[in-house]
Amino acid sequence: MSKPSPEVYEQGKGMDAHNKVMREIRSEKDATYDPHEPTRVWIDEDNTPDGVYQSLTIILNTGGCRWARAGGCTMCGYVAESVEGGSVSHEALMDQIDVCLDHEDSEAEERSGLIKIYTSGSFLDEREVPAETRRAIAETFADRDRIVVESLPDFVEQGKIEDFTGQGLETDIAVGLETGTDRVRRDCVNKYFEFEDFIAASEEADAAGAGIKAYLLMKPPFLSESEAIEDMIRSIEKCAEYAHTVSMNPCNVQRYTMVDELHFRGGYRPPWLWSVAHVLEETADADAIVVSDPVGHGSDRGPHNCGDCDDRVQRAIKDFDLRQDPSVFGQVTCECERTWEAVVERETTFNGPLTR
Ligand code: SF4
Ligand SMILES: [Zn+2]
Structure with missing residues (x-):
């Protein structure tokens, strides 16, 4: 059997039924986007190994992830969210950066010390972001302290990272590892690489003087609540050896995805916020900063509890992100914790949700 890689799948040699289904679902989308505008940009605060920074987060609109196209x-x-036609020119990408700098000037009183760039794919994939653009972006942000760029492990190479470290920037490579368990990554997430590839990427980053920020996904489809919790605890402990920061994010239901189809038919429920809090508490002494950003919290399509306590638990999670103090979770309680406990005890691998 051929080794799964984006190229192999793109040539139609893949062996995974998931890809066929996902291609069909994605083909339903018909929106297009302006290549001169970033997908999103915002100002926030982030915990880093050097303390808390004001951050400028940029989601560049590139041709989109080649794995997603497969x-x-x-x-x-x-x-x-990607542009039609599949690729964006250097000039258009730099226009997007200008829009982000204007946004920062108008929204923040000072310039952000931390820049985070995501691309809805891989920033280090030169089909998405040409080498010329990567270098121009490194120069643009040379006066900042830290930069994070996201990439699949395949594209993480020492030479590319040195474009940033060579500018004196503390550099982190964000890798969407999703889980430390190869079987869950392959069968539930349908992601093609293995933990070994993540280790290899961390070695490339290390050789360039950069660090790794690992992104984990809590509760992909086909896992019960308790399996999802166990998977995350195990994964955080496993990847803390290679990553100085782990961002453990609960799955939410996005449109044009398999998760959406399952959710629509009552076959998927995003994780409870209590599960997120529990994992953060259990891994508080891991040798890494562990943070979580429950997107869409409190909604049916995002991680949620009963509706009454969601905002309070979310605040405790955000508080934990900045202070890494697990006692914040002792300060929130709600009757729905009992329901959550019953779900953790009884929800089965078949993944028939016990609650909505
Ligand atoms: S999660 Fe990342 S690798 Fe997977 S399809 Fe989306 S952008 Fe591509
Ligand atoms: Zn509640």
Whole structure:
């Protein structure tokens, strides 16, 4: 059997039924986007190994993830945000950066010390972001302290990272590892690489003087609540050896995804916020900063509890992100914790949700 890689799948040699289904689902999208505008940009605060920084987060609109075009991950709707035609020129990408700098000037009193760039794919894939653009972006942000760029492990190479470290920037490579368990990554997320590839990417980053920020996905489809919790605890402990920061994010239901189809038919429920809090508490002494950003919290399509306590638990999670103090979770309680406990005890691998 051929080794799964984006190229192999793109040539139609893939062996995974997930890709076929995902291609069909994605083909339903019909929106197109302006290549001169970023997908999103915002100002926030982030915890880093050097302390808390004001951050400018940029989601560049590139041609989209090549893995997503082959079919892609079961929960990921990002390709639906990409431009038509599949590639964006250097000039258009730099226009997007200018829009982001204007946004920062108008929204923040000072310039952000931390820049985070995501692309709905891989920033280090030169089909998405040409080498010329990568270098121009490194120069543009040379006066900042830190930069994070996201990439699949295949494209992480020492020489590319040195474009940033060579500018004196503390550099982190964000890798969407999703889980430390190869079987869950392959069968539930439909992501093609293995933990070994993640280790190899971390070695490339290390050789360039950069660090790794690992992104984990809590509760992909086909896992019960308790399996999802166990998977995350195990994964955080496993990847803390290679990553200085782990961002453990609960799955949410995005449009044009397999998760959406399952959710629509009552076959998927995003994780409870209590599960997120529990994992953060259990891994508080891991040798890494562990943070979580429950997107869409409190909604049916995002991680949620009963509706009454969601905002309070979310605030405790955000508080934990900045202070890494697990006692914040002792300060929130709600009757629905009892329901959550019953779900953790009884929800089965078949993944028939016990609650909505
Ligand atoms: S999660 Fe990442 S690798 Fe998977 S399809 Fe989306 S952008 Fe591509
Ligand atoms: Zn509640």
